Amino acid sequence: MSNTKEILSLSVEIGDVLLRSGGEIYRVEDTILHILNAFGIHDYDVYVLSNGIFASANEDREDACSIIRHVPLGDVHLGKIAAINQLSREICAHECDVQEAWARLDACKNLPFQKPLIQKICCGIGCACFCSIFGGKPLDAFFALLLGFFLQHMRLTQRVRGASNFFIDIIGSAFLTASSLILLNMRLPVLQDKIVIGSIVPLLPGIALTTSIRDLFNGDYLSGAIHLLDALLTAMCIAIGVGTVMILYRNIPGGVPLP
Amino acid sequence: MILQFILAMIATSSFAVLFCVPKKQFLFSSLTGALGWISYLIFCKLGCGIVTASLLATFFLTIISRFFAALRKNPVTLYLVTGIFTLVPGAGIYYASYYFIIGDMASFAAKGTETFKIAGAITIGIIFGFSIPQKLFHALTASC
Numbered sequence: 346m347s348n349t350k351e352i353l354s355l356s357v358e359i360g361d362v363l364l365r366s367g368g369e370i371y372r373v374e375d376t377i378l379h380i381l382n383a384f385g386i387h388d389y390d391v392y393v394l395s396n397g398i399f400a401s402a403n404e405d406r407e408d409a410c411s412i413i414r415h416v417p418l419g420d421v422h423l424g425k426i427a428a429i430n431q432l433s434r435e436i437c438a439h440e441c442d443v444q445e446a447w448a449r450l451d452a453c454k455n456l457p458f459q460k461p462l463i464q465k466i467c468c469g470i471g472c473a474c475f476c477s478i479f480g481g482k483p484l485d486a487f488f489a490l491l492l493g494f495f496l497q498h499m500r501l502t503q504r505v506r507g508a509s510n511f512f513i514d515i516i517g518s519a520f521l522t523a524s525s526l527i528l529l530n531m532r533l534p535v536l537q538d539k540i541v542i543g544s545i546v547p548l549l550p551g552i553a554l555t556t557s558i559r560d561l562f563n564g565d566y567l568s569g570a571i572h573l574l575d576a577l578l579t580a581m582c583i584a585i586g587v588g589t590v591m592i593l594y595r596n597i598p599g600g601v602p603l604p
Numbered sequence: 605m606i607l608q609f610i611l612a613m614i615a616t617s618s619f620a621v622l623f624c625v626p627k628k629q630f631l632f633s634s635l636t637g638a639l640g641w642i643s644y645l646i647f648c649k650l651g652c653g654i655v656t657a658s659l660l661a662t663f664f665l666t667i668i669s670r671f672f673a674a675l676r677k678n679p680v681t682l683y684l685v686t687g688i689f690t691l692v693p694g695a696g697i698y699y700a701s702y703y704f705i706i707g708d709m710a711s712f713a714a715k716g717t718e719t720f721k722i723a724g725a726i727t728i729g730i731i732f733g734f735s736i737p738q739k740l741f742h743a744l745t746a747s748c
Binding site: 367368421427434456463464477479497541542550551562580584 | 611612614619623626629641677681685686689694695697699701704705726730734
């Protein structure tokens with residue numbers, strides 16, 4: 346069998362897409378192993394970290410092959426995870442040969458993100474709903490909608506410029522706090538804290554926290570620790586953004602006093 | 605309560621759009637989030653503290669997402685990740701930094717520890733939820 350290399354690159358490439366879109370380590374390892382088994386390679390070693398894949402196959406044969414991949418943390422795309430899951434199911438059921446799998450993988454890779462406008466609108470609606478379930482009045486929810494819209498706009502433009510996630514989190518939460526304080530100072534009957542709490546939700550490290558817990562639970566301590574650190578730092582960045590604006594506000598004379 | 609349910613559903617589904625959940629799974633991921641939030645409210649009403657309610661609600665949320673995952677033959681991440689956002693302690697982070705800034709150290713300590721406790725409760729809830737053997741979910745979906 347001389348196509349060890351092709352099969353190994355296929356499975357590692359599939360793992361790469363999965364890891365990049367926010368899959369947990371266990372799922373990535375499991376998928377790669379299943380695909381290798383399905384194509385008849387049984388002598389292999391696969392080691393996956395939250396930003397890298399190391400794999401080798403058929404080491405004692407002539408066509409031995411090993412691959413190292415660096416996988417930077419990407420944007421979460423759950424649709425890709427679902428599509429890859431379906432693909433690997435079909436490969437394991439031997440319904441799909443190597444050539445077809447490559448074509449399908451390319452289709453999965455090119456699944457688009459939502460259009461920016463839709464992202465912004467959805468972010469706004471989400472913020473408004475979160476604001477009202479956390480105790481905001483309809484007026485607060487309306488402002489949370491606007492803030493959520495602009496927050497997503499800002500995140501998208503900053504991401505294009507290549508700003509780091511921490512910077513985006515700090516600037517984003519500072520922007521939300523500042524805008525809510527401006528609204529408060531326009532003497533509008535708003536609950537300033539509820540607006541911030543509602544519109545801050547898109548910045549929260551929900552995915553990092555969940556992934557890290559699941560990695561730790563599966564015994565992948567290193568990857569779990571990386572994601573946990575990510576979650577903690579994100580929370581701290583939000584606190585810094587909120588705090589900085591609050592300090593500035595308290596040092597500016599005049600203005601509506603905070604409750 | 606019904607209004608809360610609907611709002612939580614809309615909130616979760618709009619986040620599902622942000623994370624590009626496939627269209628066929630929208631209903632299920634938004635149901636997960638709404639059920640998680642409602643169970644949190646119910647546990648709060650029953651007299652559990654915020655932390656205990658978070659733990660129980662996360663546990664419940666994890667079970668529901670695993671059930672949907674088995675039912676719809678999709679990765680559990682699709683439902684869990686979008687649903688968890690209703691329970692992540694964003695308010696805690698905000699109030700903790702707010703009290704820290706205005707110098708109310710007693711409230712800061714209370715809020716800060718509460719936020720950490722909620723994060724811990726979510727952790728334990730998810731771990732408990734994943735400790736249930738997968739066979740049970742297969743059996744449950746087979747009987748559906």
